Amino acid sequence: MSFKNARFYLRDNHPGYNMTPPTDRLPQAEINRRALDSEHVLENLGARTVNGSALALGAQLTRMVLQFLSTFILARLLAPADFGLLAMAGTVTAFVGAFTDLGLQTATVQRKDIDQNLVSGFLIVGVGVAAGMALLLFAFAPFSVLVFDDDRIPLLLMIVAASLPVGALGAQHSALLTRQMRWLTLHSIGLFSQLLGLIAAVALAAWTDIGYWALVVQIWVNAGVSSMLAWLMCPWRPSRITDWGSVRGALGFGLNLTGFAFANYFHRQLDNVLVGWKGGATELGYYSRAYSLLLLPLNLVNGPLSSALLPALSRVQNDPVRWREAYLTGLSAVTIVSAGISAVLFGGSKVIIPLIFGPGWDDARLIFSALAPCMLATTPMNTTAWIYMSLGRTDLLLRWALIASPTYAVAFVIGLPAGGFGVALGYTIAATLLMLPCFWMATRRTTISMRDVVAVLAPPTVVAILLGPALEQVCARVGFVPGLVAIFVAGVLYAAASVIMIVWLPQYGGLKAMSSKTLSRVQHKLVALRGGAR
Structure with a gap:
């Protein structure tokens, strides 16, 4: 293949991908x-x-x-x-x-x-x-x-x-x-x-x-x-x-x-403006690093599924049954993973912040511990954008932002006297209060009911609420290395609980089927690789 062909049609190895023939002479x-x-x-x-x-x-x-x-x-x-x-x-x-x-x-x-x-x-x-x-x-x-x-x-x-x-x-x-x-x-x-x-x-x-x-x-x-x-x-x-x-x-x-x-900007950035105005660059440095560290696992959950599911949901927007199944499967994956990450980050903040930032970042640890629980609400809530965008109803998405953004702004102002920690705590409380109204507004006039949403959200959330504070108590009583071990054990326990939920609870049937297909494909590829090696 010529360089021009390689440049224009770098081939992705997807099953059934419509491989394009060489195009040197194509207009x-x-x-x-x-x-x-x-x-x-x-x-x-x-x-x-x-x-x-x-x-x-x-x-x-x-x-x-x-x-x-x-x-x-x-x-x-x-x-x-x-x-x-x-x-x-x-x-x-x-x-x-x-x-x-x-x-x-x-x-x-x-x-x-x-x-x-x-x-x-x-x-x-x-x-x-x-x-x-x-x-x-x-x-x-x-x-x-x-x-x-x-x-x-x-x-x-x-x-x-x-x-x-x-x-x-x-x-x-x-x-x-x-x-x-x-x-x-x-x-x-x-x-x-x-x-x-x-x-x-x-x-x-x-x-x-x-x-x-x-x-x-x-x-x-x-x-x-x-x-x-x-x-x-x-x-x-x-x-x-x-x-x-x-x-x-x-x-x-x-x-x-x-x-x-634009409306969403006010709760994404107003906290930075307020913390910087009250505490200066150093206080904002603590807050922004804690927030950025929180966004990493949040984006780990939402980013991959959003990039794959939004195009898929858009392609089946006229097939309500397939659309509902695809959304609930995505919501299940996001909720189970984000709840576990939230529990581990909250409980292990005493160990995680010194590990990542080094000495001198104690103020960031307090802010981080206040922000971590908000993942229980914000990460699943972010999936409602899939509903609005895949169905072409961005007008309703705008209406929700006009409700949510002032709520977050009020929470930031109330928490501001306590500095970055107070703003972070206000963010978590506001997100928790807005969670169910957010899903109610998004799922109206769709094939998804609030019963479906609550059934998916409840089990991982309960497990995370029990695990996070327990891990925090352990990390507060042990040193750095035992704290790392405790974080690892907590992660294993949550993973085991997740497997039980996916296998035994019917609301995670779509996620179970998707996981089985993925494991099957991986197994087939490994068998093929072994056969080729022989």
């Missing part, structure tokens, strides 16, 4: 048509979803290892204030970032039919909006010092903002890869860009004295490499727009999703 229009086509994914959709989830889980585990490694090294090379400065700038860029994509990447994945004109329009609009938002941040940067009371923020904010259009360049190419369920290509792009960003940041932090600028370089390398590889691995190329009407007509889905992201 770009035909290459674009093939890149836009996703009919072949309906063949063996279940197998593709299982494979995608397994690949995504492996990729997310690798990402988590890289992130832990990054935190482990950079926390020893940089000061907490360096992370706090980047969190201040990130608070502003995240606000603007809510408008950058306009939900167009998700719209490309969710829509049943797409064409060259529509995707080209989405790309042009996405990059244009990202560039406009970067310019808006340039104009705001001089005034940011009034908010954060730190004269290093304006330049830092402008440099971070300039990366927005760079990341937007690869958004539609990544969406097309997702739509075609080309999981291996997608995760390879993400891991490679993250690895290069980590290498760049660690090298600069270790061998120069540029401090927080090493973290900025990490952002730029990640965005640039990701977009470049997306263009390299997806052969689709934009063309001149012949009908802007079709593009405008499809923007409603994305605009509602953007409205949700």
Whole structure:
């Protein structure tokens, strides 16, 4: 195969994948048509979803290892204030970032039919909006010092903002890869860009004295490499727009999703603003590192299943029975895994924080222990976005955000007098109160009942509530190494309880079937490998 063919059609090893023949002589229009086509994914959709989830889980585990490694090294090379400065700038860029994509990447994945004109329009609009938002941040940067009371923020904010259009360049190419369920290509792009960003940041932090600028370089390398590889691995190329009407007509889905992201910003970033305003860069450094450490396992759970299930749910949105079964299976997996992680993180925080961050991060441990229980609510709640997006009801997703975001904001303000710990505790309490209303609103007028939801959520949650405090008591009474052993034993106990739940409880039948298929496929591949070795 020529380099050009390898470049345009890197083959993913999915069962039933429609292998594309060499395309040296194909015109770009035909290459674009093939890149836009996703009919072949309906063949063996279940197998593709299982494979995608397994690949995504492996990729997310690798990402988590890289992130832990990054935190482990950079926390020893940089000061907490360096992370706090980047969190201040990130608070502003995240606000603007809510408008950058306009939900167009998700719209490309969710829509049943797409064409060259529509995707080209989405790309042009996405990059244009990202560039406009970067310019808006340039104009705001001089005034940011009034908010954060730190004269290093304006330049830092402008440099971070300039990366927005760079990341937007690869958004539609990544969406097309997702739509075609080309999981291996997608995760390879993400891991490679993250690895290069980590290498760049660690090298600069270790061998120069540029401090927080090493973290900025990490952002730029990640965005640039990701977009470049997306263009390299997806052969689709934009063309001149012949009908802007079709593009405008499809923007409603994305605009509602953007409205949700905008409203959601206030409980994702307002806590950073309040903690930074009250406690300064050092207090925010403790809070942001604790929150980032919590997000790692949360993303480990939601990220892989979201990337695999959202395209699958979108493809079967007109088949209520298959759609219900697929969603409840995903919810089961998310709930069982996240509840166990929450219990272990809460109970083992006395050991985990010194292990990851090293000495001098005791304040982060208190914040982390207050945040960890919120995973029992927030991780399952995040799956309701699958319902709204796969059914094209982003208008209801926006309505929920307008209810939830003020609730979180009030909880943050109430907890603020106690600093980062109080804000974290307020977050956990608010998430717990919002959990059942969130599911009720999402499942109305669908084939999923609240009885289905509670049956899935209750068993893992009860086990986690019993296990977490028990592990905390053990870790409080023993040293560091015995504490690690206690965390391992707690993990094994929860895993055993999970197996019992999946095997014996009928509400986890879909997850049991999916697990059996996955194990069977792994077994067959191992047998094939042994046969080939002989």
